[in-house]
Amino acid sequence: MSSIPDLQLISIIITSIISLISSSVILFHVTYYWIGRLKSRGEKLFLREIDSYPLVTVIVPIRNEPLDIIVRLLRSLVNQSYPKDKIEVIIVSDDEEDYFREVSSRILDFSRKSGLMVKVFRRRRAVGFKAGALNYALHRSRGKYVVVFDVDAVPQPNYLKSVVSYMEFNGDVDGLAVKWAPLNKDSSPISEAQAVSLNFLTSIFFDGRSSVNGPIIAPGCGCVYRRNTLLEVGGWNESCLAEDVELSIKLLIRGGRIGYIDNTFVEVENPETYEAFKKQQARWIYGTTQVLSRYFFKIITSRIPLVWKLDLILYLFQYHVLLANFVFIALALASILVGIDLLLPSVYFSPLLLTLSALQALSYYNTARRLGFNPFESVVVMGRCTAMAAVLAPTVLLQNVKLLIRWREGWYITPKGPLARRVRGKSSNMLESLLATSGILIGVMLLIFGLPISASCIFTFSIPYAYVSWKTSKGIW
Numbered sequence: 001m002s003s004i005p006d007l008q009l010i011s012i013i014i015t016s017i018i019s020l021i022s023s024s025v026i027l028f029h030v031t032y033y034w035i036g037r038l039k040s041r042g043e044k045l046f047l048r049e050i051d052s053y054p055l056v057t058v059i060v061p062i063r064n065e066p067l068d069i070i071v072r073l074l075r076s077l078v079n080q081s082y083p084k085d086k087i088e089v090i091i092v093s094d095d096e097e098d099y100f101r102e103v104s105s106r107i108l109d110f111s112r113k114s115g116l117m118v119k120v121f122r123r124r125r126a127v128g129f130k131a132g133a134l135n136y137a138l139h140r141s142r143g144k145y146v147v148v149f150d151v152d153a154v155p156q157p158n159y160l161k162s163v164v165s166y167m168e169f170n171g172d173v174d175g176l177a178v179k180w181a182p183l184n185k186d187s188s189p190i191s192e193a194q195a196v197s198l199n200f201l202t203s204i205f206f207d208g209r210s211s212v213n214g215p216i217i218a219p220g221c222g223c224v225y226r227r228n229t230l231l232e233v234g235g236w237n238e239s240c241l242a243e244d245v246e247l248s249i250k251l252l253i254r255g256g257r258i259g260y261i262d263n264t265f266v267e268v269e270n271p272e273t274y275e276a277f278k279k280q281q282a283r284w285i286y287g288t289t290q291v292l293s294r295y296f297f298k299i300i301t302s303r304i305p306l307v308w309k310l311d312l313i314l315y316l317f318q319y320h321v322l323l324a325n326f327v328f329i330a331l332a333l334a335s336i337l338v339g340i341d342l343l344l345p346s347v348y349f350s351p352l353l354l355t356l357s358a359l360q361a362l363s364y365y366n367t368a369r370r371l372g373f374n375p376f377e378s379v380v381v382m383g384r385c386t387a388m389a390a391v392l393a394p395t396v397l398l399q400n401v402k403l404l405i406r407w408r409e410g411w412y413i414t415p416k417g418p419l420a421r422r423v424r425g426k427s428s429n430m431l432e433s434l435l436a437t438s439g440i441l442i443g444v445m446l447l448i449f450g451l452p453i454s455a456s457c458i459f460t461f462s463i464p465y466a467y468v469s470w471k472t473s474k475g476i477w
Contacts, residue, residue, distance in 0.1 A: 007334070007338055007340075007342060008340065008342065008345075011331055011342040011343070011344075011345055012345040014327060014331065015328075015331075015343070015345045015346045015349065016345070016349070018324040018327060018328075019346070019349035019352070019353060021317070021321060021324070022321050022324060022353060023349075023352055023353060023356055024314060025314055025317065025318055025321045026353075026356040026357065026359075026360050027356055028311075028314045029204050029318075029360060029363070030356065030359045030360050030363055031208070032203070032204040032205070032208030032209060032214075033200065033203045033204050033208060033363045034208075034363070035207070035208040035211050035212060036202075036203035036204060036206070036207030036208035036209075036211065037203055037207070037366070038211070039207045039208070039210070039211040047162055047165040047166055047169075047261070047263065048165060048169055049165070050164065050165050050168050050169075053082060053083050053086045053164065054086065054143070054144040054145065054164065054168070055086050055087075055088060055142060055143040055144060056082070056086060056087055056088065056143045056144070056145045056146075056147060056160060056164060057088045057089075057090060057137075057141035057142060057143030057145070057146050057147065057227070058077060058087060058088065058089045058090070058147045058149060059090050059092070059133075059134055059137040059138070059141070059146060059147065059148050059149070060073065060089065060090070060091045060092070060149050060150075060151055061091075061092050061094070061130050061133035061134060061137075061150075061151075062091060062092070062093050062094070062095065062103070062151050063093070063094040063095055063126070063413055064095060064099070064413060065103075065151045065413075067102070067103060067106050069151055069152055070091075070103065070106075070107065070151055071106065071107075071110055072154065073149060073151055073152075073153055073154065074089070074107070074110055074111075074114070074116060074118065075114075076153075076154045076155055076157075077089060077116060077155075077160075078114045078115075078116050079157050080155070080157055080158075080159065080160045080161070081157050081158050081160070081161045082160035082161050082164065084115055084116060084117075085117070087116065087117060087160065088117050088119070088141065088142060088143055089116060089117060089118040089119065090118075090119050090121070090137040090140060090141060091107060091118065091119070091120045091121070092121050092122075092123060092133040092134075092136050092137045093120065093121065093122045093123070094122075094123055094126035094133060095122065097122070100122045103120070104120045104122075107120050108120065119140070121136065121137070121140070123136055127238065128238025128239070129238065129241060129243070129411045130236075130243060130411065131235070131236035131237055131238040131240065131243035132238045134148065134235065134236045134243070135235040135236055135238065138227070138230055138231070138235050138236075141227060143227060144226070144227060145163075145164060145167055145224050145225065145226060145227060146224070146225050146226075146227050146230060147160070147163070147222075147223070147224050148220055148221060148222070148223055148224075148225075148244075149221055149222065149266075150220070150221040150268065152183065152268055152269040153221050153222060153266050153267065153268055154183055154266065154267040154268075155222065155264070155265075155266045155267075156264045156265055156266070156267075158263075158264050159178070159222075159264045159265075159266065162178075162261060162263055162264040163176055163178065163224045163261070163264070164224075166259060166261050167224060167226070170259060172257055173257050173258065173259040174225065174226055174229045174251050174256040174257060174258060175218045175223060175224065175225045175226075175229070175247075175248070175251060175256070175258040175259070176218070176223060176224040176225075176258065176259045176260070176261065177206060177216055177217075177218045177219060177222070177223050177258060177259070177260045178222050178223070178260070178261055178262075178264055178265055178266055179202055179206065179261075179262050179264070179265040179266070180198055180202060180219070180221070180222065180265065180266055180267075180268050181198075181265045181266070181267045181268070182194065182195035182198055182199075182267070182268070182269075182270050183267040183268055183269045183270075184269050184270060184272065185270075185371070187270075187272050188272040188273065188477075189384065189471070189476060189477060190270070190271055190272055190273055190274055190276075190277055190388075190477055191269075191270040191271065191272045192381060192384075193381055193384045193385045193388055194270035194271060194277065195270060195371060196364065196367050196368050196371060196373075196381050196382075196385055197385050197388075197389075198268075198270065199367050199370065199371060200363060200364055200367040200385075203363075203367070205217060205315070206260045206262070207262065209260075209311070210259075210260040214307070214308065214311055215252050215258070215304070215308045215311055215312055216248070216258040216259065216260050217244075217245055217248040217249075217258070217312075217315060218244055218247070218248045218258050219244055220243070220244030221266065221268060222266035222268075223244070229251070229256070233247070233250055233251065233254070237250075239290075240287055240290050240291065240294075241283050241284075241286050241287030241290060241409055241411070242284060242286075242287025242288050242290060242291055243287070245287065245288060245291050245316075246287075246290070246291045246294075246295075249291060249295050249299070249312065250295075252304060252308070252312070253295070253298055253299060253302040253304060255303070255304075269414075271414050271415075272415070273415075273477060274388075274429075274468065274471070274472055274477035275428060276414050276415055277388065278392075278395065279412040279414070280412065280414050281392055281395060282395050282398075282399060282409075282412070283409065283411065283412050284319075285319050285392070285395060285396050285399045286399040286402065286403060286409040288316055288319060289319075289320075289399060289400055289403050290403060291316060292316040292317070292320075293403065295316075296313070296316075299312050299313060300313075319392070319396050320396060320400075322389075322390070322392055322393040322396045323393065323396055323397060323400070325390075325393045325461055326393065326397060328343060328346070328457055328461070329442075329457075329458065329461065331343050331454070332442070332446060332451070332454035332455075332457055332458055333442070335446070335449075335451050335454045336445070336446065336449055336451070339449075341451045341452070341453045341454050342454070343451075343453045343454045343457050344453050346453065346457070347453060361382055361386070364381075364382040364385055364386070365378050365379065365382050368381050368382060383467075386464070387463075387464040387467045387468055388464075388468070390461075390464035391432060391435075391464050391465055391468050394431060394435070428472070429468065429469045429472035429473055432465045432468045432469040432472065433465075433469040433473070435462070435465040436462050436465035436466035436469050438462075439458050439459070439461055439462025439465065439466075440459070440462055440466070442458050443455045443456075443458040443459040443462065446458060
């Protein structure tokens with residue numbers, strides 16, 4: 001019998017630690033969000049005109065991309081207010097040789113007609129994922145600044161002039177991030193939810209952080225770097241799936257600085273199906289976990305400000321908070337074995353977590369309203385965003401296990417344009433259905449055993465899986 005008080009003590013300690021970490025991450029998001037919202041109402045950054053325009057290299061990695069999407073990006077570069085003869089575009093293809101010839105022919109034809117300087121290369125060995133393609137182009141580039149674009153990007157016409165002006169007059173800045181805007185917000189319920197999430201995260205990680213001079217993580221697409229800085233740090237890490245996050249952390253802990261401007265933006269395509277969303281997130285989770293494992297102690301022992309250290313660690317931990325779900329499930333199941341409700345201590349933390357969760361929900365609602373959704377639509381899309389985030393918990397667990405056993409993750413390319421529309425309604429929901437059903441059955445069993453707190457916890461975890469399973473089974477997602 002003496003083991004039961006010990007289990008209760010362990011449960012109190014575990015729930016206390018998890019509640020503290022979860023509260024910190026939610027508070028981190030909510031605080032930065034509203035700081036970012038206040039910033040967006042203030043004065044916009046004023047950028048000075050530059051006397052002479054330096055050469056800029058634009059790098060675009062491609063693999064099995066629709067030709068029309070490639071040309072759309074090139075057309076947006078032709079329409080830049082930046083001098084055309086000062087733009088060098090390097091496209092690195094990892095396509096099969098036959099498709100490469102078709103792509104190359106179309107691109108070079110566009111280059112001749114438009115006057116845009118475009119070089120097209122094909123790597124014989126597609127090693128190093130996207131980072132490998134970026135490094136391949138970096139060593140063939142000539143620009144003072146290097147801009148990275150995914151093929152689905154569409155920069156505003158003032159983009160290049162704005163980012164180069166900022167870099168020219170801020171010599172201490174190694175890299176620069178700009179705002180992302182959804183290109184396909186209305187394409188599907190998934191892209192609609194992703195548009196809200198994208199706007200929400202922009203307010204947190206860019207607007208909020210830059211307002212208090214916090215560390216900026218450059219998100220890859222649309223970011224600008226000094227070419228000399230990239231060469232000094234060895235370019236992008238070819239063994240990391242989150243090469244953009246890894247590069248940002250590497251620059252920051254060596255004393256570098258990454259800036260952010262909001263007077264221009266880059267439109268990007270969001271995933272249009274649940275399956276595409278889940279695969280994209282799996283890659284990001286794996287890559288972020290790689291960075292976390294490699295840089296955790298480097299961040300702690302670096303000479304950056306203490307607040308920055310906490311900031312970066314919370315950023316890298318944002319996915320891993322979902323693993324707390326499995327700890328609570330384990331405690332709920334253990335409650336059956338010992339005959340007491342081990343999740344009873346969680347009741348004491350629930351007011352704090354519920355308050356913070358309500359504030360986060362309000363932030364999502366505010367974001368949806370700003371994007372033009374009416375009050376009812378905003379509530380619906382807020383719930384959709386929450387459910388899509390919650391059901392990533394098994395993916396987070398799986399990706400952590402893969403990394404632990406050194407299982408190399410593949411590179412998934414999100415379908416774009418017409419290809420994205422052709423894969424609609426093909427999302428798998430087997431795992432979500434299984435977890436939803438299991439959760440409901442376990443919750444009922446816990447109620448039968450007289451363990452209401454554990455039962456309510458399991459029911460709460462099951463709701464998002466049931467919702468996602470229902471939507472995917474109807475072919476909506």
